[in-house]
Amino acid sequence: MNETQDTAIALDHVSKSFGKKQVLRDVSFSVARGEAICVLGRSGTGKSVTLKLMIALLKPDAGRISIDEDDITQLERKELSRVRRKMGFLFQSAALFDSLTLHDNLALPLRRLTDKSKQEIEVIIDHVLGQVGLADDKGKMPVELSGGMQKRAGLARALVFEPQILLIDEPSSGLDRITASEIDDLLLEQKTKHHTTMVIVTHDVHCARRVGDRFAVLDQGRLAALGTPQELEHHENETVRMLVGES
Amino acid sequence: MTLFGLKVIANVFRFPFELDQIWSQMGEVGARSLPLVAASGLALGVVMTLHTRSTLVTFGASSMIPELQSLSFFVEIGPLVAALLVSGRVGASIGAVLANMRATEQIDAIEALSIDSFKFLVVPRVVACVLVMPLLTTFMDFCGLLGGFVSEYAMSHLSLQLYVTRAFTGVEWSNFIPPTLKTAVFGFIIGTVSSFFGYSTNEGAEGIGRAATSSVVVSSLLIILADVILVKIIFLVFPESAI
Numbered sequence: 001m002n003e004t005q006d007t008a009i010a011l012d013h014v015s016k017s018f019g020k021k022q023v024l025r026d027v028s029f030s031v032a033r034g035e036a037i038c039v040l041g042r043s044g045t046g047k048s049v050t051l052k053l054m055i056a057l058l059k060p061d062a063g064r065i066s067i068d069e070d071d072i073t074q075l076e077r078k079e080l081s082r083v084r085r086k087m088g089f090l091f092q093s094a095a096l097f098d099s100l101t102l103h104d105n106l107a108l109p110l111r112r113l114t115d116k117s118k119q120e121i122e123v124i125i126d127h128v129l130g131q132v133g134l135a136d137d138k139g140k141m142p143v144e145l146s147g148g149m150q151k152r153a154g155l156a157r158a159l160v161f162e163p164q165i166l167l168i169d170e171p172s173s174g175l176d177r178i179t180a181s182e183i184d185d186l187l188l189e190q191k192t193k194h195h196t197t198m199v200i201v202t203h204d205v206h207c208a209r210r211v212g213d214r215f216a217v218l219d220q221g222r223l224a225a226l227g228t229p230q231e232l233e234h235h236e237n238e239t240v241r242m243l244v245g246e247s
Numbered sequence: 248m249t250l251f252g253l254k255v256i257a258n259v260f261r262f263p264f265e266l267d268q269i270w271s272q273m274g275e276v277g278a279r280s281l282p283l284v285a286a287s288g289l290a291l292g293v294v295m296t297l298h299t300r301s302t303l304v305t306f307g308a309s310s311m312i313p314e315l316q317s318l319s320f321f322v323e324i325g326p327l328v329a330a331l332l333v334s335g336r337v338g339a340s341i342g343a344v345l346a347n348m349r350a351t352e353q354i355d356a357i358e359a360l361s362i363d364s365f366k367f368l369v370v371p372r373v374v375a376c377v378l379v380m381p382l383l384t385t386f387m388d389f390c391g392l393l394g395g396f397v398s399e400y401a402m403s404h405l406s407l408q409l410y411v412t413r414a415f416t417g418v419e420w421s422n423f424i425p426p427t428l429k430t431a432v433f434g435f436i437i438g439t440v441s442s443f444f445g446y447s448t449n450e451g452a453e454g455i456g457r458a459a460t461s462s463v464v465v466s467s468l469l470i471i472l473a474d475v476i477l478v479k480i481i482f483l484v485f486p487e488s489a490i
């Protein structure tokens with residue numbers, strides 16, 4: 001098999017600073033098609049920044065980032081839109097549009113970017129909201145939803161285009177164990193049924209072990225370790241062992 | 248900011264035209280400003296007449312009051328005051344709304360959904376301000392006249408018909424159309440300046456208040472500056488409009 005054809009996401013010597021503060025230093029790794037990588041690391045090590053780089057919401061200071069065959073650091077806006085259409089993004093803050101109902105949060109991208117009919121759009125919305133357990137909350141405004149519900153709504157919005165690549169920032173933070181494990185089921189289903197490539201930032205080792213094929217551990221802006229959970233359990237770096245070990 | 252303004256102009260005529268967004272923003276701008284503009288127009292109308300009356304009566308020229316009222320509103324008071332009011336009301340709100348969307352990653356979310364956030368959020372707001380400003384100005388003019396009539400009626404029981412006739416005798420179209428259309432430029436300033444501060448802020452939650460304040464301060468200043476220039480231009484192009 002050809003390696004580039006099999007790679008969905010590749011970071012190649014990526015560095016990123018904000019002002020004087022260097023957040024990522026020379027990070028390289030790639031995610032194969034259909035693979036789920038969990039990104040672990042302490043707060044503030046640049047996990048969210050890594051995800052945003054992958055969808056070109058941020059530009060790296062150095063290095064290349066490819067999605068399939070496209071180097072997204074070099075793309076024009078139109079080409080970038082094409083690449084983003086295959087990706088779904090869940091923000092750490094959920095980032096729902098606060099002036100729109102939950103229903104309209106999902107309908108907006110469908111109405112604007114597809115020529116689907118009203119009924120087709122309703123079917124999709126009902127389907128994805130059902131998947132995240134929010135079917136009865138369609139008419140609510142984001143402020144009326146709890147933090148966990150907002151997270152699930154954000155996930156639903158990331159799923160409306162049936163993306164080939166899902167970038168997910170802390171799906172289960174603020175959720176109870178039961179709901180969190182339902183989200184894990186959903187992610188697992190995306191992986192097995194739709195072969196979605198996933199990058200999941202999480203603090204939940206339980207979830208990471210269920211869904212993730214490999215772990216990428218960030219520490220102080222560097223990639224401290226990359227490998228299967230079993231491989232990393234005996235890693236020489238203590239931070240890595242602590243983050244990966246089951247508590 | 249100049250670049251930002253040019254980018255707005257470049258994007259207005261690019262597909263898709265965002266007509267829905269423009270329409271709903273026009274509703275927002277109109278609804279937010281209308282009560283303010285109406286109240287200020289009426290009050291200013293009353294006050295202006297009180298002033299002109301005290302002066303003109305001493306010259307025995309009280310029949311000129313309506314004409315003076317309509318001229319001053321059409322030519323300068325209506326356009327300028329309406330623009331300053333809208334910059335305070337709408338400018339602050341555009342600045343705050345966009346800054347909030349930036350701080351809460353909603354603008355990033357729009358981009359992540361592969362929607363052009365600039366075209367979707369900024370352009371419709373600017374276009375709405377440009378289109379609504381002349382309408383609000385016209386409305387302000389008539390509220391001013393109404394206030395003037397009420398004040399005059401209280402003093403001299405002048406009939407509405409006579410008031411209207413006198414108000415419009417010395418007024419040319421060139422006293423009304425160019426000054427009213429110049430407010431489209433004010434609308435462009437309000438929309439562009441406040442969108443600029445809101446859209447470009449990068450300071451998280453604290454940036455929201457600052458974006459709102461900067462929007463109002465900068466757009467008010469630019470409006471007054473632009474007014475000086477536009478009045479000069481109008482005099483050059485329509486010499487007959489000079490009063």
Ligand SMILES: Nc1ncnc2c1ncn2[C@@H]1O[C@H](COP(=O)(O)OP(=O)(O)O)[C@@H](O)[C@H]1O
Pocket residue numbers: 018023041042043044045046047048049050
């Ligand atoms: N847009 C930004 N501007 C300035 N600094 C930022 C920005 N985004 C993130 N940072 C900084 O980068 C560092 C890493 O942030 P982040 O990726 O959100 O951490 P985490 O690993 O907890 O997700 C933090 O110190 C944060 O303050």
Ligand SMILES: [Mg+2]
Pocket residue numbers: 047048049092169
């Ligand atoms: Mg984070």
